[in-house]
Amino acid sequence: MTPPPRIRVVIVDDHQIVIDGIRSLLEQAAQLEFCGSANSGAAALQFLADHHADIVLLDLNMPEMSGLETCKRLLQQHPGLGVIALTMLDEPAMIRAMIEAGAAGYLLKNVGYEELVTAIERVFAGKSHYSKRVGDILLQPADNPDTARNAPSLSRRELQILDLIMQEMTNIEIAEHLFISVNTVDSHRRNIMSKLGVKNTAGMVRVAMERGLLERPD
Amino acid sequence: MTPPPRIRVVIVDDHQIVIDGIRSLLEQAAQLEFCGSANSGAAALQFLADHHADIVLLDLNMPEMSGLETCKRLLQQHPGLGVIALTMLDEPAMIRAMIEAGAAGYLLKNVGYEELVTAIERVFAGKSHYSKRVGDILLQPADNPDTARNAPSLSRRELQILDLIMQEMTNIEIAEHLFISVNTVDSHRRNIMSKLGVKNTAGMVRVAMERGLLERPD
């Protein structure tokens, strides 16, 4: 008698201690097999190119490549792969974007051991699994038609302006810094707000941080 | 022969899966004993009032009570306790503030299992332990004497105002919403900026998100 095949799980997180911890948890479940980990989206793509796996536990807020982008690329190269987002971000826009990208599960980091294992098994069986709160969020219809789906990507210049705004520079200071007119800075500022669907500076900065825009690497 | 006493460790983190993972790791070390966990600073204080422990692994960016505040209060009530910060925040100001507050260790979440255990043992032995990168940061002198040391936590009302600001409400709207004067809202706004050490709304929102303030719990 051969033992039943175990579910092969890969963990992707930029925090090693989280990987070690979850690995230790997974190894307590006989039907699961930890088969590797990666500290970045790029490393995950590399690893999956060389190794077979059934499930990827994917942290979303990582530097360099976002979890969303990583998810898209992973599923592009491995259509049958089960991607489970494991993150503390509970923003509806991100959740919807991940599901549209093909993630089969979305767990918040306040889940416990049991639910984690349950989710892995369900996704491996071809079903999907979402945290309670995630499900609640999905139930209420998309009130704002924008969000991350129609990712209104900012232009290079707009990202630059946004960066300077978040460094607490005023329009005048930015204009002097970039050798352009204050009016131009104002235009960019308004375009940024329009693209992000916000009403003022506070919303602009909040959304910028939520979506991990302009994240400069180490 | 009685076995040697084990080091009693408490984990404080707002993410259950992180607690479960680290607990699983600790249980693999014979000389360590997981003896409880808490999901918030307040819960940690409560737990430590009822139970004896040697080491507290303390996540820093938690809602409600900050890790820094929690650390201060823990050491105030349990002077011999070994507090080890375990966080992804590598801002020099926060590191210095924690050490001033009496933390005996500061680990970044990219440490692995071995270093975690080493740190716990060293701190239990009365020494201190810092991640490599933390040590590097401490070597270079404090350039700006402000920032998180005088990290004055925001009052409840201030957090509330901050929350509404980040929801893109103007002072006037906030005033109407809370049935107070616009002048009062303005006062709060200025106090918040002063406490956070920023110059305008953009900086306020950025710092608020960086420090994970106002994260409303489940």
Add this chain to the structure above:
DNA sequence: CGTGACATCACGGATTTCCGCTATTTTCAT
């Protein structure tokens, strides 16, 4: 060659934030 996205600039005015200064009342911990 048109179309659209991007970057640039202008101007006036409405609204809002930012600042200094002060001051009263409430709340809370020692």
Add this chain to the structure above:
DNA sequence: ATGAAAATAGCGGAAATCCGTGATGTCACG
């Protein structure tokens, strides 16, 4: 109970934002 912190409030003015409306030139793409 006493002091500290918090919450409340006012006022005038400077500065910055937000907004409507419009315009010009570039550059890529089909």
